[in-house]
Amino acid sequence: MKKALPYILTALLISSVIIYLVALRPSPKSRKLSLKISLDKRDKNPYGAFVLHESLKKFFPRAGFKINYEYPGDSKVFGHNPQNQLYVIVQQDFFPQDYEIDDLINYIQRGNSVFISTLNTNSQLSRFIRANVEKSNYIDEDIIEYDSDSMQAAITTPPFQGQRQYSYPGYRIESFLNRSDSSISEILGYGYNGEPNFIHLQKGNGHLYVHTSPIAFSNYFLLYDNNIQYFEKIFSLFPSATPVVIWDEYFGRPHAKNNNKKQWFGFIMKNDYFRAGVLTALALLLIYTLTELRRRQRVIPVINSPTNDSLEFVKTMGLLYYERGDHGNLAQKMSAYFMEHVRSRYKIFAQTLDEDFVKELSYKSGVSESLIKDIVIQISRINNAEAYSDTELIALQKNIEAFHNNE
Known part of the structure; x- marks a missing residue:
């Protein structure tokens, strides 16, 4: 039962967590419309990018669509020597490293187009486009409600x-x-206060478009009135025969952000289901640790059975008497030892070693009467003879040994 206790506790905990998650999961009817700005291609809420992603597929009907989760220029997604491709990056924050900017430049120089729409970026991109991105009514945190x-x-x-x-x-x-540099970039659009929010740069045989109002590509904006034309006009800058359109998911992942942003663990913990999974794993680890900390029984040492010292003593004394030549004395001790054995084991307290003694001992021990008679005769000889030869002693020892073997 004690061995099964940790497994029972673990099963109960897992069942409780599952019931808790099912109970908290909102029904489709009770789910509220989320106003979180995600710009996620799967998000159908107002500030997701589902409409943009699906519109791209319709706007470029002959293009092959890919999703990129690796660094820019990875041959598994972009190919070994790509040309005429369109790489679409729509993210709240775009924080490329120096090597990622180099990959984008090489990708553009080969004759491809990159469209970047972001609210916030770092100095790596600003140095390349020679313009600073200034935020307006935007906070670098996950704010659900804006005015x-x-x-x-x-x-x-x-x-x-x-x-x-x-x-x-x-x-x-x-x-x-x-402060965009007009010598290398062309302004194509403006924001709320007439400030530039859309520029075009050319590098080698390719083009780079930087757009700083990605909310204009959210579901809400594109589905309002005839705003879908805004999307159509901007993406009409790219050939309709574009062979490949690549949607970016790489720069939206935590590793692409700079060091002052939330780390990967905080990113995971924002999701209710991931957070429940992490907490469940920690709880199971705690239970396992607590159950394994209980005191275990120490190893029981092997104890050897005690040796029969009395038997060893008898053998030693017998050898001593035999070497001294005192066969009669040794035979008396052997006969006394034999009779003590009969009294202690078979409870036979005979005064004389007669026929009744032989029959009773044979009955209780299972040894033949003839062997017992020989032993009785030899014991009688010990008591009556003045001298006892070594031959008689050896014969007595053999008969007593035969008696013990046949008991």
């Missing part, structure tokens, strides 16, 4: 034709490009 304030996004003519401005009544969360 609703109609946001506007405008595009330039040319290259775009028709309607220039697009707006919606949701969050006004945007950034703008400050």
